[in-house]
Amino acid sequence: MKRFLSILFVLLAVIKISFSQAIAGKVDYQKSVQPASIIELPYNPDLIEGMLKDHFSKKGAKQSSSKGFLVYKGVQLTAADPASSDLYFKVDRKSRRESDRAVVYLVVTRPGENPATRSSEDNYGTDQAANFLNEMGPSVEAYSLEQDIKGQDDNIKKAERKYKNLVDDGSDLDKQKRRIDDKIQENIKNQNNQKNELEKQRQLLESLNAKRKQ
Numbered sequence: 001m002k003r004f005l006s007i008l009f010v011l012l013a014v015i016k017i018s019f020s021q022a023i024a025g026k027v028d029y030q031k032s033v034q035p036a037s038i039i040e041l042p043y044n045p046d047l048i049e050g051m052l053k054d055h056f057s058k059k060g061a062k063q064s065s066s067k068g069f070l071v072y073k074g075v076q077l078t079a080a081d082p083a084s085s086d087l088y089f090k091v092d093r094k095s096r097r098e099s100d101r102a103v104v105y106l107v108v109t110r111p112g113e114n115p116a117t118r119s120s121e122d123n124y125g126t127d128q129a130a131n132f133l134n135e136m137g138p139s140v141e142a143y144s145l146e147q148d149i150k151g152q153d154d155n156i157k158k159a160e161r162k163y164k165n166l167v168d169d170g171s172d173l174d175k176q177k178r179r180i181d182d183k184i185q186e187n188i189k190n191q192n193n194q195k196n197e198l199e200k201q202r203q204l205l206e207s208l209n210a211k212r213k214q
Contacts, residue, residue, distance in 0.1 A: 022133035024126060027090060027105040030067055030116035036090075036105045037129035043140045045091045045102040051136075051143035052089060074111055077128045084111055085125050106133055 022039040041048060052070060053063050061072040070089040077085065086109045094101040108125025109115050 020137070022130040024130070025105075026120075027107060029069065029088065029107065032116045033120045034088075034107045034115050034118075035120065035123050035126055036107045037126055037133050038106075039104050039133040039136065040094065041102050041104060041137060041140065042100065043102055043144070044100050045093050047144055047147075048091050048102050048104060048136070048140055049089075050147070051140045052091075054143060055139065056087075069107075077108070077125070077132045081128060085109060085128075086111055086113065087129075088115060104133060104136065 020040055020042075022037045025036055025038040026033050027036040027038070028034075049070060052072075056063065056072045056075060059075060061075045064071045064073075066088070068090060070091070072087045072089075074084045075087055076083075077087070088107040088109070090105040090107075092103050092105075093099055094103055106129040107115055108129045109118065110124060
């Protein structure tokens with residue numbers, strides 16, 4: 001029974017994560033309170049920020065920052081949007097203990113509008129923001145996979161470079177070994193020649209000494 005309840009708890013947790021939906025809420029921005037769409041995602045904040053930067057750069061939007069927010073100006077959240085908007089994302093780690101869970105806030109404004117000066121009841125773009133956040137999960141997962149693939153590809157390239165260097169080193173060492181072997185053989189030959197020469201000189205000395213005794 002306990003095992004069944006444990007499995008049921010895990011399944012419910014997975015379902016909760018899988019079907020996490022954006023909610024309407026508020027977020028502080030430059031001493032103002034702004035309506036925002038909010039979602040909790042089971043991903044590291046850095047990974048989410050990386051996905052956002054990659055996603056909007058492909059749309060030609062440059063990322064800037066403002067008071068802890070990532071800002072993308074003049075962007076259509078979806079292809080169906082009738083006009084562009086300015087997007088303000090805030091990505092916070094859920095807690096110190098949960099570094100792999102993040103809370104994402106999205107404030108949408110009209111192009112060039114300063115969120116700090118608009119009404120806190122202005123709900124412009126909140127529906128589109130909620131839809132975008134609800135689709136972020138698969139996008140972050142796909143981005144994470146691409147990053148893992150890129151990282152693994154880099155690991156392979158590093159391993160290939162190291163292997164090539166070792167092969168080159170081995171080839172150099174083999175050449176050095178052959179040169180040393182050649183030098184050893186030459187040295188042995190020279191030793192024998194010198195030994196013969198030494199013996200010849202000794203015999204000559206003995207011959208000379210023999211003549212002196214006579």
